[in-house]
Amino acid sequence: MALRELSSLEKFLGLKKPNKYSTQGGKKVPVLQNNNGPALIGLVTIASHLIREAKRPELLGDSAEQRAVVQQWLEHRITRLDNCSKEEINIILKDLNRYLEDKVYLAGNVFTLADILMYYGIHHIVVELAIQEKERYLNVTRWFDHIQHYPGVRHHLPPVVVLRNRVYPSGHH
């Protein structure tokens, strides 16, 4: 899973030479073996390295505050989203929905690596949501639909249909 994400990220960044990755341990943590340096271990570590290799540092945030927010969501993806239990899914979606109420992207007004990795990580959850649940977490659905249409992001994942005509009027549950 993580390996496909990294190869999609490479395509998004337009990196010409795809890297060779291996995995480590039971949880299949991705490893990138560099010729000149030490091995890089971990999805977020490798992803951030790719961003800098592609010379797109703005994808990690422009200001110190923005960079911190991006790191916060990258950490959130690894520590809370990956391998979360069924009960936690609702809590995660609720928090994300409240967070996205007044923001277009996770970092506020700019598209960053946080949006990409959170999108990859949350896709398997959103794909399973019923229509009522997609409406309950309306901001997550809106953000998700936006990111999956962002040029170059949705490589290996099937698109999730987000119905425009509301089947149920919002607020009536």
Added chain:
Amino acid sequence: MGFGDLKTPAGLKVLNEFLTDKSYIEGYVPSQADIAVFDALSGAPSTDLCHALRWYNHIKSYQKEKGSLPGVKKPLGQYGPAGVEDTTSAAPAVADEDDDDIDLFGSDEEEDEETKKIKEERLAAYNAKKKLQIACVVEDDKVGTDQLEELITAFEDYVQSMDVAAFNKI
């Protein structure tokens, strides 16, 4: 299309409703469409219209790149949910001091006729579009109509919208 009068709370409500599941007025990137609507607002929407406010603050952050955003600025009536007209008025024209020439009924009726004409034109254009009608037998217990709708509209490249014309009980 249109949002009603964007300078009134009712129009802002339509905008808020429209933006609930969209990040931008048109498509998935900021464009001249957003600028056109942004310029029509007299200020930031209130905090209870949270989606309009989110969109407003986001578009405000693009102020410096206003001119370079993609797309062409179209009149307000081209944006927004179908079925709602645009009634936002431009800044009021200078009042005419000529009291004797006031035609009490003339100008109002003319405006209504114009909007009626545009409405009819648009309805005719919509009805003239080729529509594919399919008849199919569906066992409601096994397949729900909303599932069908989801799957059909999933062909986003080929399907603009879908509507159920009639239900017949067998």
